[in-house]
Amino acid sequence: MAMAEITVAPLGTGSPSVSKYVAECHKVLQQTEGIKFQLTAMGTIIEGDLDKIFDTIKRLHEVPFDAGAQRVMTIVRLDDRRDKEISIEGKVRSVEDKL
Amino acid sequence: MAMAEITVAPLGTGSPSVSKYVAECHKVLQQTEGIKFQLTAMGTIIEGDLDKIFDTIKRLHEVPFDAGAQRVMTIVRLDDRRDKEISIEGKVRSVEDKL
Amino acid sequence: MAMAEITVAPLGTGSPSVSKYVAECHKVLQQTEGIKFQLTAMGTIIEGDLDKIFDTIKRLHEVPFDAGAQRVMTIVRLDDRRDKEISIEGKVRSVEDKL
């Protein structure tokens, strides 16, 4: 299990609002089996098998194009740890336990 | 009011765990007036006045050095919108309202 | 043709130096057909077909693990423009022409 944060930003859409595109991405995520996901104010965090994460990133990157965008900047940060299992809740808890 | 996501990653620490450094960053955040912050599994989201955000990023960037790290990669994504007010809760709600 | 910048950062290695891992990544890139790539001081820029770019990112993400790392943070920024062709040289030239 790995984790990724993805932010999909369409450029040149004429409006500074991007929530419409993010909502479309989340419709795709809701129909994707085998991953957990969490919306944050700065992107979406995905937890799952590494191949599944890459497939999901590819699909989300297409979403703004399907909605009419001509240019998309997709920002991904992948966190992959192989000495122990990581999870969205586990990583947050690990910090909170130290506070 | 602007928003930033910050991830502070020490390199070469000898252990793949970084939660200790993140917890130290959050101790600094708890003592910082004038910002809101939220811990996520992939970083920390900060909301506040733009100058305050930059000051906070500078302080957080020093935290792993103070804890002994020799190299720090700090990743920042700043979201600044001046046609309307943005907030951590408002951005998430704006997407959820469309779902 | 799309473009991506990729930075592969192993966490928890005993040394703050990462050039060894970057060099291993570039050995993989030298053997990869169908892409152009450029080393910068902050990462590697890849130009090519979108599927090829994703395949390459997946392969590069494995490189530090193959070299013994236990945790890898891979940072990707994808720039995909479909109203006109983009290239590594073209993008730089477009800015320089305006200076």
Add this chain to the structure above:
Amino acid sequence: MAMAEITVAPLGTGSPSVSKYVAECHKVLQQTEGIKFQLTAMGTIIEGDLDKIFDTIKRLHEVPFDAGAQRVMTIVRLDDRRDKEISIEGKVRSVEDKL
């Protein structure tokens, strides 16, 4: 001496092209003393004293607003190593020496 890569992306402009904004950023950089900078196809790399780097990031973040943008996403990756001196040329050479 530290190093940062900065990408300033205006959102909601009517055109997918951003080279105009990047060129304006480089006019600011040309007038900034005490830093080295390099344009790449995916951003701008800045080398200098840490405080100078932060000041420069703050100034570049304003450039698209001055040019009429209403929302700006600024992406920064800071690489700060304190066990040895780093430089734009040195980091690239260090990888090339291993190839």
